[in-house]
Amino acid sequence: MTRIKCCGLTRVDDVQLAARLGADAVGFVLTRKSKRFVDPEAAARLRDAVPPFVSVVALVMDDEPAYVAEVVRVLRPDMLQFHGMETAAQCAAYGVRWLKAIAMGEGERALARLRDYPGAAGLLLDGHGLGEQGGSGQRFDWSLMPQDLAQPLVLAGGLTPANVAEAIRVARPWAVDVSSGIESSPGIKDRDKMERFISAVRAVPSV
Numbered sequence: 001m002t003r004i005k006c007c008g009l010t011r012v013d014d015v016q017l018a019a020r021l022g023a024d025a026v027g028f029v030l031t032r033k034s035k036r037f038v039d040p041e042a043a044a045r046l047r048d049a050v051p052p053f054v055s056v057v058a059l060v061m062d063d064e065p066a067y068v069a070e071v072v073r074v075l076r077p078d079m080l081q082f083h084g085m086e087t088a089a090q091c092a093a094y095g096v097r098w099l100k101a102i103a104m105g106e107g108e109r110a111l112a113r114l115r116d117y118p119g120a121a122g123l124l125l126d127g128h129g130l131g132e133q134g135g136s137g138q139r140f141d142w143s144l145m146p147q148d149l150a151q152p153l154v155l156a157g158g159l160t161p162a163n164v165a166e167a168i169r170v171a172r173p174w175a176v177d178v179s180s181g182i183e184s185s186p187g188i189k190d191r192d193k194m195e196r197f198i199s200a201v202r203a204v205p206s207v
């Protein structure tokens with residue numbers, strides 16, 4: 001069964017809907033560089049709407065260590081997701097399990113970076129280019145998804161209700177991550193798109 005993370009949520013209703021529909025994780029974007037930014041206190045209020053057994057992921061991107069520490073203290077996320085140029089040592093500095101996003105926009109050249117984060121709980125392969133932001137709906141060549149890494153891989157970037165089943169068949173990820181593909185505008189999730197996305201993932205037979 002492919003796990004599902006819905007990212008970039010900013011509203012309690014969207015958090016509750018994602019959980020009700022069966023999302024395994026919800027992501028809050030804590031970096032001020034994002035159109036989906038929520039501050040640590042607002043994210044903590046969203047967290048209070050997350051039921052048991054649904055994971056809370058806090059996304060940061062080249063943010064100051066003191067700010068990331070504040071995010072950890074106020075939000076108490078289950079996991080941090082680093083979306084910038086952070087090193088493995090920087091990601092590991094907070095005593096919280098972490099994911100590292102790898103910018104796959106450069107194609108095959110990006111694959112070398114997958115070996116740089118042995119301590120990550122998982123690697124999230126996203127369609128943006130190095131130094132660019134995620135959450136932009138850019139996809140990459142799914143056939144580049146490695147099948148021989150020990151760490152769980154999360155497929156992200158440009159996934160939609162219409163393409164996610166094919167993406168899973170090609171890339172065979174541990175989990176999928178979606179943001180703009182289930183939105184009506186940045187940070188505002190669309191009920192129908194979210195329902196169709198999660199149904200499409202669940203309809204793919206397990207391998």
Ligand SMILES: O=C(O)c1ccccc1NCC(=O)[C@H](O)[C@H](O)COP(=O)(O)O
Pocket residue numbers: 007008029031033034035036059061083124126127133134135136137138156157158159177178179180181
């Ligand atoms: O969502 C943002 O605005 C954002 C800003 C800066 C860094 C990362 C950001 N988002 C990452 C994600 O939401 C997802 O991990 C992923 O990129 C999927 O996005 P999408 O292609 O829109 O489905």
